[in-house]
Amino acid sequence: MSRIFKTLRPSQSQSTQEEKEESRTLLSDLPATRRKWLSDSRVNIPLAILITLLLGFLVWLSLSTTINARSHNTPSYTDCGKxxxxxxxxxxxxxxLATTWVPPECHNATLFNEYTSRLPKPLFYRWPNLTEPLSEDPKELVTHETIWSYGEFHTAHCLYLLQCGALAAAKVSAGHRNVLANNHATSLWHIAHCTKNVFNSMSYPENNTEIKNAARSSLFCKVLPE
Incomplete structure (x- = not known):
């Protein structure tokens, strides 16, 4: 066995030497920069993988920070359900006034009390001819499919919700962040509906209205922050 091993060793050594020579020949035929890249491939490939992983981690960190910041800046509010x-x-x-449930976070209690204190009572009735007064307790109101109120109530309802939306917009315009308002106060459809209702219900007093400095000033636009 030892003789066979000794016989094979020179042949194996010669084969290895030929492979080295062939490798040198292949590299010598390539441009210098490519030869260097091939010769350093054992270093370049792991380095490229490391850089890719590092860039991926930085991108992930940036996205997660942005998402967390947005979620942190978004105010939470109560879900009233259906x-x-x-x-x-x-x-x-x-x-x-809205005749519905509102999350406490976007209920303007001050404005609500101001309007309800000026409305004649009772507010609600069982029948369209405004007979059989009803309590304002939602436990009673929820038992009726339809209830009725006087025409001025609808006007008050609309003015109240329009003012809720206007106050929210004014806060945003003043730089406040995370301003909450109920969805009726910010609904384009409801704003149009209530504006039309208020306009149609307007009465025109006999006394005249004085207007000063007409066409001598101008308004300007404000960009509302998100």
């Missing part, structure tokens, strides 16, 4: 039971369980406020 019916009486879920709204009561969530601790929502029954707004008699």
């Amino acid at each position: 019916n009486y039971s879920t709204a009561v369980a969530a601790g929502c406020v029954f707004d008699v």
Whole structure:
């Protein structure tokens, strides 16, 4: 066995030497820069993988930071659900002017009290001829499919919600962040509906209106922050 091994060793050594010579020949035929890249491939490939992983990590970190910042800056509010039971369980406020439940975070109690204190009572009735007065308690109101109120109530309802939206917009314009408003106050459809209702219900007093400095000033646009 030892003789065979000794016989094979020179042949193996010769083969290795020929492979080295062939490798040198192949490299010598390539441009210098490519020869260097091939010769350093064992270093370049792991380095490229490392750089790719590092860039991927930085991109992920940037995206996650942006997402977390957005989620952190988005104010949370109560979900009232879709019916009486879920709204009561969530601790929502029954707004008699909106005749619906409102999350407490976007209920303007000051404005609400100002309007309701000036409306004649009772607000609601069982029948369209305004007979059989009803309580403002939502426990009673929820038992009726339809209830009725006087025409001025609809006007007050609209003015109240229009003012809620206007106050929210004014806060945003003044630089406040995370301003909350109920979705009726910010609905384009509801704004158009209520504007039309208020205009149609307007009465025109006999006394004249004085207007000063007409066409002598101008308004300007404001960009509202997101």
